[in-house]
Amino acid sequence: MSEVENIVKRGRVAQKEYELYTQEQVDLVVSAVAWAILEPGRNAELAELAVRDTGLGDAADKFKKNFRKTLGLVRDLQNAKTVGVVSHDPATGITEYARPVGVVAAITPSTNPGATPINKILNALKCRNAVVIAPSPKGLSTCARLLQFVHAQLDLVKAPRDLVQMLPDPITKDATHELMRLADLVVATGSQANIRSAYTSGTPAFGVGAGNVLVIIDENANLDSAAQKITQSKTFDNATSCSSENGAVLLDAVYDAAIDALERAGGVLLDAADKQRLHDVMFSNGKLTSTLTAQSPAVIAERAKLQHPKASGARFFMVEETGYGPTAPFSGEKLSPILTVWRAANFQAAKELVSKVYSYQGAGHSVGLHTASSGSVMEERAADLARDLPVARVIVNQAHAIATGGSFENGLPFSLSMGCGTWGKNNFSDNMNYRHYLNTTRVVRPITEKVPEVETLLANYFSQHPK
Template sequence: MNVRATGAEVAGERTDGAADRAVAALVEKARAAQRVFENAGQEALDTAAAAAAWAIMEPQRNRRLADLSVRDTGLGNADDKFRKNYRKTLGLLRDLHGQKTTGVIARDDASGIVEIARAVGVVAAITPSTNPAATPVNKIVNSLKCGNAVIVAPSPKGYSSCALLIEFIHAQFVKAGLDPDLVQMLPAPISKAATAALMRQCDLVVATGSQANVRMAYASGTPAFGVGAGNVASIVTASANLRDAAQKILRSKTFDNATSCSSENSVVIEAAVYQPMLAELAACGGVLLDAAQKTRLQAAMWVNGKLSEHCTAKSAEVIARVAGLDEIAERHPAFLMVEESGAGSDYPFSGEKLAPVLTVYRAANFAAAADVVRDIYAYMGAGHSIGLHSSDAAQAVQLGVSLPVARVIVNQAHCLATGGNFDNGLPFSLSMGCGTWGRNNFSGNLGFRHYLNTTRVAYPIEERVPDPDDLLGDFFARFGR
């Protein structure tokens, strides 16, 4: 399959008019294919979703995608991307298995309501360079399961990985007799004008990646689901199993070189176990920098106020060398640690780093730890999630009712758990809504139901008019009529 456009479509950065015309041609093909597909029945939808999933899960194809992703984006770790591509897609298939997504999906005789699942049409899938294969396939599988066509707008760095993925999907479609126009992508070179045109012309936008893209999605005039900024913090309490907590933070902080928005950026430790926890983190390969080393690391990681591409999603050893900390690099650290006491723009380590660098805070007690996290999220990351390592289950609920978070992850490796895992009940997703705290219109993990319309048929039932006293009796008793 040749996914590259020719002629005027690739002649540099498109004008708005040219972008509109190029995208319109893709959307027209997608609509024609989707109109047939949405009426093909549940088996056809399930087959298409399975074909797209197997396109990335098959080991040889998965390895090519993982290697290409790291080679062309320079972000992350190929072995971890291989595992992510497989497990996230397998988990999604588990969530979709047996789900009805077309025709009548529910009947309630008592209410007289029949629910009918309907496709949304053509989905614009905006995807990031950090997961240039796993995120597109998640959106493609969800879209197909619900009878939609999908057009992917990859990041420029992730273009090659996405193109290869769609080539693999089309090969599976040929075997299954499916129309390749159901899954397309923007032609190279990827431009903001083309991405914006796609958002305007499609029926639904699902945007994951930079906050600029998310804001563009919400402003496109098309219904959109976008996600908030990551900047996860985890709390370690005095009742935690410190060794277990440290090992799970290690797994989360280092997986794919911390490309995930769900990787901890900060850990807040109760004072009673502060030094023992630092010792456990050191035993896991974490290296705590002194004040001078922290200053040099800060200068390397932020250039003119922006994260440096030389440190983003690189290994801790590479980052240490970029910062001129050769003595640290020679220790082959798994991750770097810096101590911090504040949050906000004057404390850049309190923000998202997309790197295996962990900011460490000391808190007097659990309530103080929650206050530290609240301050961090007031700066960045509100709505996403928080990790908790504790033997007191009630503390998780306390965080859930008091902090601006959509998920509380208890005694787990956060970046592996928050998007769904086989040992928790969250749905598998690579797009986590952050609610109104994160300026999002949803607070769950983006799943197949977000890719559906639902029509409700209302039949007449026996009239049931309540007595006002049954509903207002308590109010009347307390305050009178």
């Protein structure tokens, strides 16, 4: 028996025991495990370890992310029913029972080596599953330390430690593939190579699409407010999030004023020469390299040898673009505090440009809109984007990276894994949440038969095309 087989076998034994827990017992386990990372000292250790070992992001921001994303998830889970009867409809005679899926394989990225694993652990435990984490090699140490904290909390509530396990060091593709094959469900976040592997593992899988979020600033927007929100989002954790704005489409009527607002918020617009210097470091044969991924603006300025007099003090950089696609690599995802800006003649042109960019990269994820704070204009333009663009979310007047994965200021579920629908080659288009970790069994009772008449059902058709 391989080491991975043994891990999954132990997970199955623990899960069978855990499946007998009541809702009250399950909720106690979830609370205990949440405290593994919500406790400030442990959170700080994990945040610092993540930055030290991955070289990605900012420790203070990771601390905030670990806390807020976990706190929001616990709020979402608090009153959710995941044991026994979860719904009953006397009219249909159907009663629904929540059932676990078994052993979950959780594939997690280096960009969030603490926040994403705990999110998947808590969702899995809430639904009476066991979970095995497959961290990225860079995120191994953070995940291992997190699991030490988790196991201590499981001990406190006398729950089996094998409910939460991880692949052993070293993390290999072969071991990850074997885990996915042996598990009952795969939940994958990370590179598109990992997502494709999850979908072809032979095991039911939820995987997420690629990011490359664009935001439109229209002529009705409060420009300083929009700039502050974009800056908050673009600079958070050095833009490790797939929900961080990669580009802004500015309407011609406010282009110059919007650039000024973004610069007041800390952005620095680079000239053509600095844009080329940045390009030469960021891309190789048109492909994004990891050289500047999730690095601070100061590190980016130094590595790219930027000449702008304010480069060393920038909060983020901006580069102007007119095209999209492989010949315009700045139109794609950059995973760094670098914002591409386009000029559009009007709202319709802006929408069309976003669609073209998403045909290259980012389809299915999200689009942002900064517009009037309320009223018919806001509603009409948000509806316009929702009807026409290949996106699962339209984020209105919010800091995109904060809002898309759930926020205390909107109603989306807290998550670090965003489904992108068939546009992004995913089989779901909502934020991954506990419902994706459940099976449902339905008791179906007989009800009084009601057979409709054909003439009634097709009345509209027959009114136009008589028999």
